[in-house]
Every structure is written in structure tokens, then in C-alpha cells.
Amino acid sequence: MAAAMARLLGLPELVAAAVATFSVTLPDWAEIPYYRNGVRAGSLIAHRTLTHWPILWLIVAIWGAYEGGLLGSAMLGVAMGAMTHILGDAPNPMGIPWLWPTQRIRIGRKGWWKSGTHEPFMALAFAALGFVIWRLAGGMT
């Protein structure tokens, strides 16, 4: 099955998609959280700072595009997975650091919605967006 999909989609696309799938939660666990009594007590990197900075992942994406090959595909996948997570966090009241890694900015006065709401809608929207970008880039032609 994987070999048939690799022939249909191309190995670089499969690598990017697989890595992106596993990188969607990367910005949160890259903060290196620590727990007390099974409850998250904090993290070594402050929540929603450096790991949620879109410019960092944009640099990784550009570097991956420059690198090319399977490593570049993996880097693009990591960046796209992380960006998906960050764009999902952006409408929350806490906001994300759009411009500078230590300064979060929320959308509107209260944000648009709380974390965890509208996840099925966002997953479908990001999947549709990814499909459209892949087709526009010449996928399956």
C-alpha cells in the first residue's frame, strides 16, 4: 500500500505529509513541559513563545525548500505541521507571537474562540488548503 501511494504521490510528498502529521503538536511539546502528579506544571520554554513563532517555522520551510530532496521534504513537513498548529492557536485569547517570539498578540480584544473549539472545522480547512496547494503545485499531473 505504501509503495503504491509513493508511486502515485511521489516519495517527497509522502515524507512531507507524514512528517507534517506528526509535527502538528510539535510547538507544544518542543516547549519541554514538566509535570507534577500527572499535571502539567510548566515548561522550560515559556508557553506560546519561541516554539509558536511563525517566523521560525517559515525559516525552516525556506531552508527545506532550498535543501531539497527527502531532508528538504521532511523540513517542509515539520514547518507545515507546526504552522498548522500555530494558526490553530492564533484565534485563541492567548494569541501567538506574530512578530517577536516573546510578545504574544491576540486577534481582537478577546480572541475569536477558546483553545480546543472548532478543531474538526480547522482540520478540514487545513486539509482542503493543503490539497489545493498540492494541486496548484502540480500534484497528480
Ligand SMILES: [Zn+2]
Ligand atoms: Zn500550542
